[in-house]
Amino acid sequence: MAPFLFELRHKDSNSSARRGTLTTPHGVVETPTFMPVGTRGSVKGVEVGLLEETGSQIVLGNTYHLMLRPGAEIVRELGGLHGFTGWKRPMLTDSGGFQLFSLAKLTKINEEGAVFQSHIDGSRFALTPEGSIAIQEALGADVVMAFDHVVALPNSRAVVEDAMRRTVRWAKRCRDAKRREDQALFGIVQGGLDYGMRRYCAEELAELDFQGYAIGGLSVGEEPCEMYDCIEAVEPYLPQDKPRYLMGVGRPEDLLEGIKRGVDMFDCVMPSRNGRNAMAFTDCGPMRLRNARYERDPRPLEENCPCPACRRSRAYIRHLFTTGEMLGPILLTIHNITYYQRLVAGARKAIEEDRYLEFCEERFEGWRAGVPE
Amino acid sequence: MAPFLFELRHKDSNSSARRGTLTTPHGVVETPTFMPVGTRGSVKGVEVGLLEETGSQIVLGNTYHLMLRPGAEIVRELGGLHGFTGWKRPMLTDSGGFQLFSLAKLTKINEEGAVFQSHIDGSRFALTPEGSIAIQEALGADVVMAFDHVVALPNSRAVVEDAMRRTVRWAKRCRDAKRREDQALFGIVQGGLDYGMRRYCAEELAELDFQGYAIGGLSVGEEPCEMYDCIEAVEPYLPQDKPRYLMGVGRPEDLLEGIKRGVDMFDCVMPSRNGRNAMAFTDCGPMRLRNARYERDPRPLEENCPCPACRRSRAYIRHLFTTGEMLGPILLTIHNITYYQRLVAGARKAIEEDRYLEFCEERFEGWRAGVPE
Numbered sequence: 001m002a003p004f005l006f007e008l009r010h011k012d013s014n015s016s017a018r019r020g021t022l023t024t025p026h027g028v029v030e031t032p033t034f035m036p037v038g039t040r041g042s043v044k045g046v047e048v049g050l051l052e053e054t055g056s057q058i059v060l061g062n063t064y065h066l067m068l069r070p071g072a073e074i075v076r077e078l079g080g081l082h083g084f085t086g087w088k089r090p091m092l093t094d095s096g097g098f099q100l101f102s103l104a105k106l107t108k109i110n111e112e113g114a115v116f117q118s119h120i121d122g123s124r125f126a127l128t129p130e131g132s133i134a135i136q137e138a139l140g141a142d143v144v145m146a147f148d149h150v151v152a153l154p155n156s157r158a159v160v161e162d163a164m165r166r167t168v169r170w171a172k173r174c175r176d177a178k179r180r181e182d183q184a185l186f187g188i189v190q191g192g193l194d195y196g197m198r199r200y201c202a203e204e205l206a207e208l209d210f211q212g213y214a215i216g217g218l219s220v221g222e223e224p225c226e227m228y229d230c231i232e233a234v235e236p237y238l239p240q241d242k243p244r245y246l247m248g249v250g251r252p253e254d255l256l257e258g259i260k261r262g263v264d265m266f267d268c269v270m271p272s273r274n275g276r277n278a279m280a281f282t283d284c285g286p287m288r289l290r291n292a293r294y295e296r297d298p299r300p301l302e303e304n305c306p307c308p309a310c311r312r313s314r315a316y317i318r319h320l321f322t323t324g325e326m327l328g329p330i331l332l333t334i335h336n337i338t339y340y341q342r343l344v345a346g347a348r349k350a351i352e353e354d355r356y357l358e359f360c361e362e363r364f365e366g367w368r369a370g371v372p373e
Numbered sequence: 374m375a376p377f378l379f380e381l382r383h384k385d386s387n388s389s390a391r392r393g394t395l396t397t398p399h400g401v402v403e404t405p406t407f408m409p410v411g412t413r414g415s416v417k418g419v420e421v422g423l424l425e426e427t428g429s430q431i432v433l434g435n436t437y438h439l440m441l442r443p444g445a446e447i448v449r450e451l452g453g454l455h456g457f458t459g460w461k462r463p464m465l466t467d468s469g470g471f472q473l474f475s476l477a478k479l480t481k482i483n484e485e486g487a488v489f490q491s492h493i494d495g496s497r498f499a500l501t502p503e504g505s506i507a508i509q510e511a512l513g514a515d516v517v518m519a520f521d522h523v524v525a526l527p528n529s530r531a532v533v534e535d536a537m538r539r540t541v542r543w544a545k546r547c548r549d550a551k552r553r554e555d556q557a558l559f560g561i562v563q564g565g566l567d568y569g570m571r572r573y574c575a576e577e578l579a580e581l582d583f584q585g586y587a588i589g590g591l592s593v594g595e596e597p598c599e600m601y602d603c604i605e606a607v608e609p610y611l612p613q614d615k616p617r618y619l620m621g622v623g624r625p626e627d628l629l630e631g632i633k634r635g636v637d638m639f640d641c642v643m644p645s646r647n648g649r650n651a652m653a654f655t656d657c658g659p660m661r662l663r664n665a666r667y668e669r670d671p672r673p674l675e676e677n678c679p680c681p682a683c684r685r686s687r688a689y690i691r692h693l694f695t696t697g698e699m700l701g702p703i704l705l706t707i708h709n710i711t712y713y714q715r716l717v718a719g720a721r722k723a724i725e726e727d728r729y730l731e732f733c734e735e736r737f738e739g740w741r742a743g744v745p746e
Contacts, residue, residue, distance in 0.1 A: 040692070298451055320415060
């Protein structure tokens with residue numbers, strides 16, 4: 001039995017945008033897709049039933065956070081991430097590589113793997129390619145990621161190349177370490193903003209025949225146009241018949257630009273984090289709900305949005321934030337994730353109809369126009 | 374049209390427990406009932422759809438908090454509390470009297486009413502019986518409360534009597550000020566722990582023919598048995614054919630003791646507040662979910678509870694609290710409100726079957742036994 005199947009259903013005739021389906025043991029993911037981030041086994045503030053209602057088809061969990069608390073063995077005992085969290089649809093776990101770069105303290109990397117201190121209490125841990133896979137097998141997501149070496153940008157060519165080459169060697173070790181047949185393993189392309197290195201890394205990983213390919217190490221401070229150019233440069237070297245995942249990206253416009261360049265999967269904390277900070281994404285651009293202009297505004301955030309927040313008024317949501325009610329962050333998180341899901345659903349439909357570029361232009365025009373009075 | 378109707382359907386043959394229905398413009402409330410507290414237009418952390426799933430039939434809003442933020446006029450403009458919050462079932466607002474006693478600063482009371490400073494920013498406000506009714510008419514709940522004068526216990530007889538007599542005079546002014554026909558007005562019996570005063574107050578209010586009667590000024594520091602004795606003393610003087618509401622009470626055992634003594638309605642922040650602090654109410658007594666004993670516990674909080682929290686493990690909920698995830702407080706709030714609703718539903722059924730005292734004994738026995746290993 002092959003529980004994984006990626007089917008490329010249609011390619012947009014005017015761009016590199018792709019419409020596909022990723023079949024997993026926990027169900028089908030329609031691509032392009034956006035994965036909300038459930039770092040520690042919960043998309044912050046969103047009960048699983050409400051998360052399903054946002055239209056989310058696949059959720060991301062973080063290996064780094066979960067290995068620290070509650071620990072992978074406890075999650076495994078409790079039925080893996082699906083049993084633990086109650087989320088019944090597909091899940092993906094990252095490998096921990098990015099958090100060792102962005103969050104852990106005193107991370108030291110050598111060929112064997114990484115040693116680091118927990119950002120919570122400073123206790124010491126080691127993580128290797130084999131260890132990351134073992135943890136991800138215990139967590140039991142449908143898609144697991146190879147353990148990669150992430151470095152800051154900008155950085156010297158030598159440092160970027162060293163990390164990229166190590167990422168390839170580690171990817172092979174991950175592939176060899178993997179035991180579970182019911183999980184798909186994706187390789188991660190590194191190489192900073194150097195197109196030659198990205199190409200080399202993509203070709204090396206393609207030889208290892210992963211079930212999907214991620215572009216990692218972007219959205220770490222470079223300009224958006226640099227990121228887009230980099231995606232465009234690496235895309236031709238990623239196998240056409242496998243899903244492509246742009247890690248940690250991004251804003252709504254970044255999703256559309258990524259899809260245009262052939263990306264199928266995204267994840268980002270932005271809809272949830274910005275929602276907690278009273279910012280709502282809309283087709284008219286961001287709406288800051290603490291603003292006094294919404295004090296008596298009886299309209300929903302968006303007329304056509306089916307989410308629970310949009311069954312209330314802007315004035316009510318503003319009231320929740322000005323009084324510090326938890327329900328404000330909850331409702332805007334739900335709205336923003338719903339917004340992202342509506343955005344990728346719109347993109348999927350537009351690709352099917354060969355009008356993806358028009359769809360992008362409509363969305364960009366709305367975002368530029370801003371929220372009307 | 375008379376939009377309000379209280380029907381006493383059955384009286385327990387071995388206690389004063391009563392089974393009734395309160396019909397309101399927004400639907401029927403089965404009594405005995407428990408009202409979760411939505412102080413500022415939100416039961417903290419609980420989306421309205423999930424609140425409906427708890428089995429709650431009527432929710433309380435606080436006049437004091439809502440008059441300060443966002444202000445009664447804004448709530449009225451946005452469709453009253455029902456339109457504002459999205460809660461479609463019955464609602465009740467208190468009068469502000471209790472918060473002037475418990476929360477506001479520098480409250481000064483004279484015969485006309487009260488002046489006080491907001492606990493938020495110290496700005497000055499006045500509240501009179503007429504003003505409280507006007508605000509509650511703007512808020513638009515199904516049941517509104519007379520403006521009462523609450524004093525601390527213990528207190529001198531003169532102070533308690535003065536406040537009780539003022540409460541009666543203010544109740545009459547509230548009745549005379551009330552204009553909306555689609556709202557029921559309840560009088561509030563004061564009188565501290567003095568049975569004579571309670572009886573006098575109840576009889577005076579009964580003459581004014583309210584649509585319901587509350588027992589106020591209890592659960593302010595006295596012993597539970599003092600409260601129970603006081604309820605028992607005043608109950609015979611409350612009209613049999615009207616609902617009785619014990620304000621701000623209480624623990625699960627207080628609900629059962631109140632029901633036994635003829636109370637029909639309760640409200641309390643305890644299920645939500647304790648839930649936010651990692652305490653779950655169960656038939657085996659309170660469960661403190663931060664406790665390490667639950668670290669690997671795969672069982673739900675309670676086997677037979679239908680709430681979303683009980684579709685997870687104790688270990689998962691503990692993990693949410695130890696990592697500071699918002700979903701922990703959310704899930705335990707939902708569980709605890711569901712627990713209270715299951716408790717009053719059980720009481721209603723037991724009353725119908727004339728086995729209310731047995732029901733109480735079963736519950737008390739479970740609570741005494743504690744959570745098994």
